Amino acid sequence: MIPSSQRKAIADLLRREVVPAIGCTEPMAVALCTARARELLGGLPERIEVLLSANILKNAMGVGIPGTGMIGLPIAVALGALIGKSDYQLEVLKDSTPEAVEVGKKLIDEKRICISLKEDITEKLYIEVTCEGGGEQATAIISGGHTTFVYVAKGDEVLLNKQQTSGEEE
Numbered sequence: 001m002i003p004s005s006q007r008k009a010i011a012d013l014l015r016r017e018v019v020p021a022i023g024c025t026e027p028m029a030v031a032l033c034t035a036r037a038r039e040l041l042g043g044l045p046e047r048i049e050v051l052l053s054a055n056i057l058k059n060a061m062g063v064g065i066p067g068t069g070m071i072g073l074p075i076a077v078a079l080g081a082l083i084g085k086s087d088y089q090l091e092v093l094k095d096s097t098p099e100a101v102e103v104g105k106k107l108i109d110e111k112r113i114c115i116s117l118k119e120d121i122t123e124k125l126y127i128e129v130t131c132e133g134g135g136e137q138a139t140a141i142i143s144g145g146h147t148t149f150v151y152v153a154k155g156d157e158v159l160l161n162k163q164q165t166s167g168e169e170e
């Protein structure tokens with residue numbers, strides 16, 4: 001029998017560390033980052049650039065996105081931009097509809113989403129999304145944890161910057 005103090009400690013740990021997610025956490029984290037950048041932009045982006053660590057890219061490209069009948073990051077990014085709400089965290093796509101999926105497919109077909117490897121980083125979990133539209137630009141970066149925003153900016157206005165600097169920069 002586990003003492004009650006240990007049971008409480010385990011339960012507290014689970015409450016802190018386990019968060020609900022729709023589907024695999026990696027594409028949901030990318031959708032979350034996209035949703036936040038789009039919210040900052042204030043409208044539907046004309047172009048979305050996504051830069052990812054190798055680990056996120058590898059883990060997210062081949063998994064199914066619930067409710068879409070599709071796999072991979074492009075539909076997660078498209079839906080993050082169309083219907084995602086960053087307040088929902090890893091349940092960011094819970095408001096998805098078949099209509100939104102169809103519009104998302106059009107965004108993909110129109111080549112408005114560019115997904116690439118972020119070069120010269122050591123983080124295993126790194127997601128950077130820049131949304132552009134109407135002459136404006138907004139960027140969000142998640143790093144270190146699936147819901148940990150470390151940088152948020154609209155245009156030249158930096159709203160959050162918790163990025164670590166390298167020893168050389170310091």
